[in-house]
Amino acid sequence: MSRIRIRVLGGFSVIREGKALKLPASRRTRALLAYLAVTARPHRRDRLCELLWEIPDDPRGALRWSLSKIRPLVNEAELERLQADRERVALNGTELEVDLHTLAAKLEHPNLSVAQLDELLSALDEPFLEGMDLPDQARFQAWLTAEREHLNRLRGRSLGRLARHDDLPPERLVPVARAWSQAEPFNPHAATQLLGRLEQFGEGAEAAGLRQGFAARFHNAGIAWSADEIPATSGETATAGSARQFLARQKIQFCSAADAVRIAYASVGEGPPIVKAANWLSHLELDWDAPIWSPLFRELARDHRVIRYDERGNGLSDWEVDDLSFPAFVTDLETVVDTAGLDRFALLGISQGAAVSIEYAVRHPERVSCLILFGGYSAGWRIGASEETIREREAVMTLTASGWGQDNPAYRQIFSSTFLPSATAEELSWFNEFQRLTTSPENAVRFLSAFGDIDVRDQLEKVRVPTLVIHSLGDSRIPVATGRDIAASIPGAEFLGLESDGHLLLGRESASRVFVEAVREFLGRQA
Numbered sequence: 250m251s252r253i254r255i256r257v258l259g260g261f262s263v264i265r266e267g268k269a270l271k272l273p274a275s276r277r278t279r280a281l282l283a284y285l286a287v288t289a290r291p292h293r294r295d296r297l298c299e300l301l302w303e304i305p306d307d308p309r310g311a312l313r314w315s316l317s318k319i320r321p322l323v324n325e326a327e328l329e330r331l332q333a334d335r336e337r338v339a340l341n342g343t344e345l346e347v348d349l350h351t352l353a354a355k356l357e358h359p360n361l362s363v364a365q366l367d368e369l370l371s372a373l374d375e376p377f378l379e380g381m382d383l384p385d386q387a388r389f390q391a392w393l394t395a396e397r398e399h400l401n402r403l404r405g406r407s408l409g410r411l412a413r414h415d416d417l418p419p420e421r422l423v424p425v426a427r428a429w430s431q432a433e434p435f436n437p438h439a440a441t442q443l444l445g446r447l448e449q450f451g452e453g454a455e456a457a458g459l460r461q462g463f464a465a466r467f468h469n470a471g472i473a474w475s476a477d478e479i480p481a482t483s484g485e486t487a488t489a490g491s492a493r494q495f496l497a498r499q500k501i502q503f504c505s506a507a508d509a510v511r512i513a514y515a516s517v518g519e520g521p522p523i524v525k526a527a528n529w530l531s532h533l534e535l536d537w538d539a540p541i542w543s544p545l546f547r548e549l550a551r552d553h554r555v556i557r558y559d560e561r562g563n564g565l566s567d568w569e570v571d572d573l574s575f576p577a578f579v580t581d582l583e584t585v586v587d588t589a590g591l592d593r594f595a596l597l598g599i600s601q602g603a604a605v606s607i608e609y610a611v612r613h614p615e616r617v618s619c620l621i622l623f624g625g626y627s628a629g630w631r632i633g634a635s636e637e638t639i640r641e642r643e644a645v646m647t648l649t650a651s652g653w654g655q656d657n658p659a660y661r662q663i664f665s666s667t668f669l670p671s672a673t674a675e676e677l678s679w680f681n682e683f684q685r686l687t688t689s690p691e692n693a694v695r696f697l698s699a700f701g702d703i704d705v706r707d708q709l710e711k712v713r714v715p716t717l718v719i720h721s722l723g724d725s726r727i728p729v730a731t732g733r734d735i736a737a738s739i740p741g742a743e744f745l746g747l748e749s750d751g752h753l754l755l756g757r758e759s760a761s762r763v764f765v766e767a768v769r770e771f772l773g774r775q776a
Contacts, residue, residue: 252344253323253330255286258352258400259375263322270322277301278315280381280389282322282340285331286347287396290501290534291339291513291565296686300388312338334511336567348372349400356406363418366411373404405433412442422446437467437474495547496537501565504588506581508572513565514558514585518550521618521776522594526582526609527560528602529696530753532687534565539683540676541669542599544756548765553772556594558585562692573695575703578605579612586616595772597621600727600752603735604705611711619775620716620739621768624724624752626731627709627738631701642701646694653693654685667726670750671758709738716742717771719764723750743771 254264261283263270272279281301285292294312301315302308316333323330323340330341352372355361361369377400383389408429411417417425426443433439440463447456467474499517506512515533516522525546536557537543549555559566561581562573582605586594596617598606603625610617630642645663652660665677665684672680688696716739720732729746736744745767749760 251325252346254346254348255283256348257283257287257378258348258372259379261378261381272322273315273318275315275318276381276383277311278318280378280383281312281315282319283378283381284389284392285319285338285340286345287349289340289342289347289350290496291332291337291503293337293565293568294333294335297338300392301383301386303386303388336569337565349377353403356403356410361410363411363414363416366407366414370404370407370411373400373407401432405429405436405439408432409436409439412439423450423452434466435470435472437472440467440474495550496534499533501533502588504584506561506577506584508570508577510561510567510570510572510577510581512558512561512567512581512585514556514589516554516556516589518552518554520553521772522554522556522591523549523772524556524582524586524589524591524594524596525558526596526598526602526606527558527563527578528598528600528605529560529563529700530684530687531557531559532564532683533557533559535683535686540679540756541753544761545765545768548769553595556585556589556591558582560696562696563688568689568692573692573699575604575608575699579608582606582609583613592616593618595619595621595775597623597768598625599623600625601700601703603627604703607705607708607712607739610714611708614713617714619771620712620714621719621771622716622732622735623719623764624721624727624732625718625735626703626727627706627735629701629703632704634701642697646697649693649697650690653690654681656681668752669755670723670725672751672755676755706738709735710740712739712742715771715775717745717767718742719745719747719767721749721751721754721760722746723748724752725750726752 251266256262256264261272261279263272263282281297284300294309298308298312302311316331316338320331323345328341328343330343330345332339332341352369355365355369377397378393382393408425412422412425412429423446426439426446430436430439430443444456444460444463447453447459463474495517499515501513501515503511503513513533536546546555546557558581561570561577562568578601593616596606596610596619598604598621603622604627606620606622607627610620631639634642648660648663651657652664661677661681665672665680669676669680684693716736718732718736718739720727720729722729733744736742747754747760747763749758751758751760754761754764
């Protein structure tokens with residue numbers, strides 16, 4: 250087995266045993282290989298088609314052709330690095346090195362010498378995927394732009410490490426501090442460092458002029474800054490809880506349910522495990538940038554191992570499935586927990602995931618340390634419904650079949666606004682696109698129908714684990730009375746009402762912060 254090195258800095262190339270391989274002539278094919286290598290995670294075929302082939306009449310055919318050109322580049326007789334099934338494509342990283350990843354990993358080492366940092370900076374000064382632009386592919390260009398900005402942030406971090414290094418020669422202190430400030434113009438640490446170095450070397454006049462400019466810049470950007478304080482912390486622009494960092498840290502894996510459906514799951518963080526039962530409208534990759542649940546996931550991952558998975562028919566799990574039913578949802582949770590090797594864990598259930606969590610906790614009380622339910626219900630919309638209610642729900646399902654993922658004002662008014670009544674136009678636009686990317690119109694209708702048959706009312710009194718029930722007081726999709734009934738029926742359960750009208754919480758809401766604090770406090774009491 251030979252090792253492959255993929256260079257994305259200073260020109261794209263694939264190197265095996267020291268020899269650069271001949272790349273496909275198609276720029277889109279090369280872009281596909283670069284995208285798979287840099288992202289290092291599975292992608293849905295339809296997503297890749299949108300990324301690179303919006304124009305051809307047969308984008309899936311174009312994707313298959315490109316994959317056929319990539320296989321001989323990366324595969325070997327004993328190792329199939331390019332892994333593609335009927336729904337997803339991924340590049341296996343076994344014996345495969347991507348220069349950008351290697352450099353980023355080196356930057357995490359705590360004790361780099363000046364020479365090592367200089368070497369890192371020299372490599373990071375190379376352009377990212379030069380000549381790989383596809384101006385007619387907006388989504389790919391957006392990704393390319395984001396990656397180039399990430400490369401600039403890595404340069405800034407490297408300069409920050411170098412500027413603060415104890416062994417940096419005196420003659421380089423001011424130039425490196427200046428370069429750091431230029432690379433990260435909105436980093437207060439870099440600004441303060443430069444002013445301090447200028448003062449140290451008798452350049453007070455320049456420092457005074459820059460101080461005024463820095464003060465105006467940070468004030469206009471809403472960044473707190475004091476030139477009199479030289480912070481001791483590292484000057485990094487990205488916080489430890491950035492979406493990108495969590496996405497890079499989590500490892501997406503797959504397990505097979507009893508009916509051979511592949512379920513995508515991922516874990517991130519260290520500490521006591523907490524499992525989030527899958528619910529519709531989730532995506533292991535896209536959730537980190539979501540304005541709804543990402544604040545909770547990031548907060549919990551600070552000191553917990555957070556295990557999440559996508560519902561069958563949704564996200565990165567298989568979409569083409571025969572069985573979309575409540576029993577299947579429960580057995581999928583059992584499969585993920587068993588595959589992940591979890592003995593005991595906290596269980597979080599959101600929306601219909603609450604019913605799945607309740608059923609699991611009753612079946613496996615010895616494995617669930619505590620139960621957290623948000624926006625849940627114990628009986629689906631068909632249970633005890635009037636003919637009028639059934640007609641209304643079926644009308645929404647009919648509208649969903651034609652309006653899913655489209656900029657359809659009528660559909661969005663009926664469907665999206667019930668999830669996020671107070672969302673801005675921009676947030677609704679995001680939610681509309683998120684819907685489209687999480688599942689198909691056909692599956693959306695099937696989900697809505699399956700949720701109508703859920704019924705765990707008889708299981709509530711059997712729950713024997715500490716339970717916290719949280720519900721938005723103004724939830725128009727699942728009334729708060731439903732949440733209160735669940736709390737009243739589970740022995741010893743606690744109830745918390747949030748000042749929100751959302752079935753999903755927006756991260757900017759004060760209710761979202763209350764939610765996170767309540768979950769953290771409850772978990773702390775169960776430890």
